[in-house]
Amino acid sequence: MTDPTIPAPGDLVPPATGTAPDAARPVTSAWTGAAPRLAGRGLVHRFGTTTALAGVDVDLADGESLAVMGPSGSGKSTLLHVLAGIIVPSGGTVTLRGEPVQALSEKKRSLLRRTRYGFVFQFGQLLSELSALENVALPAMLTGASRSDAQAAAGQWLAALGLAGAEGRRPGELSGGQAQRVAVARALITRPEVVFADEPTGALDQQTGHDVMKVLVDSTRAVGSSLVVVTHDADVAAWCDRRIDMRDGLVVPPGSTTGEGVGPRPGEKPGRALPDDLGSARVSDVFGGAR
Amino acid sequence: MSISPVLALAPRLQRAGGRDSRTTTVLAVTAFTVTTALTLSVVAALLGFVDRAENPVTQFDRDMGGFYVTLAVTATILLVVPLLTLGGAAARLGVARRDARLAALRLIGATPGEVVGLTLLETALQGFVGAVLGTGLYGLLLGVWTQIPFQGRPFTVGDLWVGVPVVLLAWLVVPVLAAVSGAVTLRRVVVSPLGVARRETKPGLTAVRVVVALAAVAAFMFVSMNGQMFAAILVTMLLGMLAVAFLAMNAIGPWVLGVMGRVRLRRARTPAQLLAARRLLDDPKAMWRIVGGLGLASFVAGCLTAVPALVSLAGDSDPDAVMQMSDIRTGAILTLAITFLLSAVSAGIAQAAAVLDRRRELSLARLAGVPDDLFDQVRRREVLAPLLFTSVGSALASFVMFFPLFGQIILSAPSGLLLLVGSLAVGIALVLLATEASRPLLRRTLAETVVRAD
Numbered sequence: 001m002t003d004p005t006i007p008a009p010g011d012l013v014p015p016a017t018g019t020a021p022d023a024a025r026p027v028t029s030a031w032t033g034a035a036p037r038l039a040g041r042g043l044v045h046r047f048g049t050t051t052a053l054a055g056v057d058v059d060l061a062d063g064e065s066l067a068v069m070g071p072s073g074s075g076k077s078t079l080l081h082v083l084a085g086i087i088v089p090s091g092g093t094v095t096l097r098g099e100p101v102q103a104l105s106e107k108k109r110s111l112l113r114r115t116r117y118g119f120v121f122q123f124g125q126l127l128s129e130l131s132a133l134e135n136v137a138l139p140a141m142l143t144g145a146s147r148s149d150a151q152a153a154a155g156q157w158l159a160a161l162g163l164a165g166a167e168g169r170r171p172g173e174l175s176g177g178q179a180q181r182v183a184v185a186r187a188l189i190t191r192p193e194v195v196f197a198d199e200p201t202g203a204l205d206q207q208t209g210h211d212v213m214k215v216l217v218d219s220t221r222a223v224g225s226s227l228v229v230v231t232h233d234a235d236v237a238a239w240c241d242r243r244i245d246m247r248d249g250l251v252v253p254p255g256s257t258t259g260e261g262v263g264p265r266p267g268e269k270p271g272r273a274l275p276d277d278l279g280s281a282r283v284s285d286v287f288g289g290a291r
Numbered sequence: 292m293s294i295s296p297v298l299a300l301a302p303r304l305q306r307a308g309g310r311d312s313r314t315t316t317v318l319a320v321t322a323f324t325v326t327t328a329l330t331l332s333v334v335a336a337l338l339g340f341v342d343r344a345e346n347p348v349t350q351f352d353r354d355m356g357g358f359y360v361t362l363a364v365t366a367t368i369l370l371v372v373p374l375l376t377l378g379g380a381a382a383r384l385g386v387a388r389r390d391a392r393l394a395a396l397r398l399i400g401a402t403p404g405e406v407v408g409l410t411l412l413e414t415a416l417q418g419f420v421g422a423v424l425g426t427g428l429y430g431l432l433l434g435v436w437t438q439i440p441f442q443g444r445p446f447t448v449g450d451l452w453v454g455v456p457v458v459l460l461a462w463l464v465v466p467v468l469a470a471v472s473g474a475v476t477l478r479r480v481v482v483s484p485l486g487v488a489r490r491e492t493k494p495g496l497t498a499v500r501v502v503v504a505l506a507a508v509a510a511f512m513f514v515s516m517n518g519q520m521f522a523a524i525l526v527t528m529l530l531g532m533l534a535v536a537f538l539a540m541n542a543i544g545p546w547v548l549g550v551m552g553r554v555r556l557r558r559a560r561t562p563a564q565l566l567a568a569r570r571l572l573d574d575p576k577a578m579w580r581i582v583g584g585l586g587l588a589s590f591v592a593g594c595l596t597a598v599p600a601l602v603s604l605a606g607d608s609d610p611d612a613v614m615q616m617s618d619i620r621t622g623a624i625l626t627l628a629i630t631f632l633l634s635a636v637s638a639g640i641a642q643a644a645a646v647l648d649r650r651r652e653l654s655l656a657r658l659a660g661v662p663d664d665l666f667d668q669v670r671r672r673e674v675l676a677p678l679l680f681t682s683v684g685s686a687l688a689s690f691v692m693f694f695p696l697f698g699q700i701i702l703s704a705p706s707g708l709l710l711l712v713g714s715l716a717v718g719i720a721l722v723l724l725a726t727e728a729s730r731p732l733l734r735r736t737l738a739e740t741v742v743r744a745d
Contacts, residue, residue, distance in 0.1 A: 081658075084658075086658050107662075110657075110660050110661075110662055110663075111660065111662075112660070113658070113659060113660030114659070114660030114661065114662070115660070117659075117660065118659075119655075119658060119659040119660075121655050121658075124651045124652065124655060125652070125655040125656070125659065126652075127566070127652055127656065128573075128649075128652060129566070129569040129570050129572075129573040129574075130565070130566070130569055134565060134569070138562055138565075138661075139659070139660075141561070141562045141565070142562050142660075142661065142662075142665070146560070147559065147560055147561075147565065187659075
């Protein structure tokens with residue numbers, strides 16, 4: 001069933017007065033050279049007198065995963081929230097498939113997040129009164145799927161992510177790693193164009209965090225979504241195709257915030273073997289491959 | 292005397308809670324204020340009628356003083372449970388926030404005694420402030436109460452002034468009861484801090500039934516000591532019946548709501564229906580705290596269905612009988628009004644607490660694009676059906692219970708039924724309004740999801 005209120009890409013066209021300041025600049029992905037799926041240009045954001053973003057350019061290509069690293073206060077979470085349309089930046093533009101996002105009303109941005117984005121937070125995003133199955137099904141129901149269809153798909157997602165048998169469990173009855181895998185399934189059930197993950201392993205031990213990142217990266221790639229991961233952990237960032245480092249609201253040279261430089265740089269192909277045993281194939285078999 | 296380091300943290304923890312903590316405190320203090328003001332008013336009326344019976348001015352006072360005391364005791368008993376419900380709601384308010392904070396303290400090594408001590412301090416302080424403010428509100432309400440004539444003349448402020456000892460007693464009792472209630476609510480933290488940190492819920496106890504039983508015994512003793520033996524027997528029977536009915540309702544209510552939740556869960560088709568059903572099923576006791584007050588009020592309304600009929604039976608031949616019946620009607624309407632008001636305030640407080648308790652979930656759901664409207668739909672759905680079911684069901688139950696006694700009379704003067712339907716409609720509207728009052732709090736909670744500066 002199609003929800004007639006879901007904005008078609010054409011709905012994202014801004015009003016005539018909202019012309020992007022840097023519209024003349026060509027917007028292409030540094031990684032692939034193709035037009036980016038999501039792009040931020042000259043992003044500035046202030047909280048009162050604090051400047052959280054001081055002019056950031058960022059691209060995200062189709063199917064690309066990007067790690068945003070930096071110490072506390074560097075502006076990385078603010079960047080995620082600006083890119084995701086949660087907050088409107090004080091300056092600059094964010095475009096999704098070339099269409100400015102920040103000119104949309106709060107309601108339309110909410111609709112955008114619900115229908116075209118997926119989210120994984122550090123912890124606590126599952127609704128405590130719903131079962132794992134219902135938590136995963138909810139976003140699909142919110143976009144117009146029937147409960148039975150949504151729950152059937154949710155069951156398949158949980159099984160694909162190794163949670164068969166946990167469908168009826170409540171968030172309080174899941175381990176931290178299980179809860180995050182449920183969150184990944186919930187973020188992906190609508191096959192979003194971009195998944196935003198804010199410290200997705202921040203509340204987990206190293207091994208469990210490793211497992212969750214593997215599930216997140218593999219399944220995101222399997223459905224063809226792009227991925228933005230905010231983290232302060234270089235091991236987590238290493239899972240992504242590309243990484244940017246931030247300090248004081250600016251993107252800084254690689255490794256300058258942590259003293260090392262793992263991960264492929266802009267213009268490079270991924271420099272490490274991508275995880276393959278969770279089964280991109282398995283997930284895409286179930287859900288029909290990349291969008 | 293040295294103070295425990297953890298207890299010394301109390302004021303700092305209070306301040307550290309920020310805006311939510313202040314909201315919680317304001318709501319709790321408001322609830323204690325209303326509870327204290329109305330309790331003092333009810334006690335004042337009771338003492339006023341006792342005084343008139345003991346020091347009669349007119350022949351009517353001499354003849355009917357005891358009867359009026361009996362009615363006042365009955366009204367007091369009818370109001371005990373709603374008053375306790377509101378006090379309990381205040382003490383329970385925002386408990387999840389305190390749960391999390393205190394569980395963290397337990398995890399870093401605070402002793403159970405220190406955790407309980409913090410709770411006692413915080414809740415008792417809120418209770419004390421509420422008691423003091425409530426005394427002021429009671430003073431203001433005296434202006435209203437002294438406009439209402441009983442036995443042919445209104446009470447004076449002097450008649451309805453409870454006296455300094457009773458006020459001091461209230462200032463002592465309200466904080467103590469608040470602290471005890473808070474400590475009982477937080478026992479889970481003391482037993483298992485991890486349980487709270489992981490948001491597992493365990494069934495709680497219903498202490499109300501014990502208090503009601505004690506109140507019934509106390510009322511019996513009070514009436515017996517006043518020597519109105521015949522009235523005492525009648526009152527005791529009436530109170531016994533009411534106490535049994537109240538206890539039964541409190542025991543059965545949450546269970547029935549749980550069954551209702553299961554049925555609604557099976558039938559849920561939309562996200563709002565699913566969430567409303569799950570919330571009801573998740574914690575039927577919490578929903579009972581919202582709608583149960585109105586259930587009890589509706590029960591009282593059902594009991595009072597016979598009053599207009601009794602009034603009309605008196606005819607207009609005997610002026611004393613007319614006055615007596617008119618007073619009964621006034622008393623009944625006053626009792627009902629206060630009961631409905633109390634249940635509406637309880638419902639509003641409980642709903643506000645539910646918003647604060649779910650703060651993080653709500654915020655993150657909104658960030659992920661869940662529309663704000665959904666939360667409004669869920670609130671209305673989760674409250675409305677249980678509310679209708681509980682209020683209409685309770686009114687019917689009491690109507691049926693009293694039908695053998697008053698059936699013929701009620702049918703002969705159906706204005707009692709009109710009173711019942713009218714008061715139910717007003718009561719339901721009041722509770723719905725009170726729960727809707729949490730909407731700005733929800734909006735503000737959602738609006739505060741604006742991201743921290745990393």
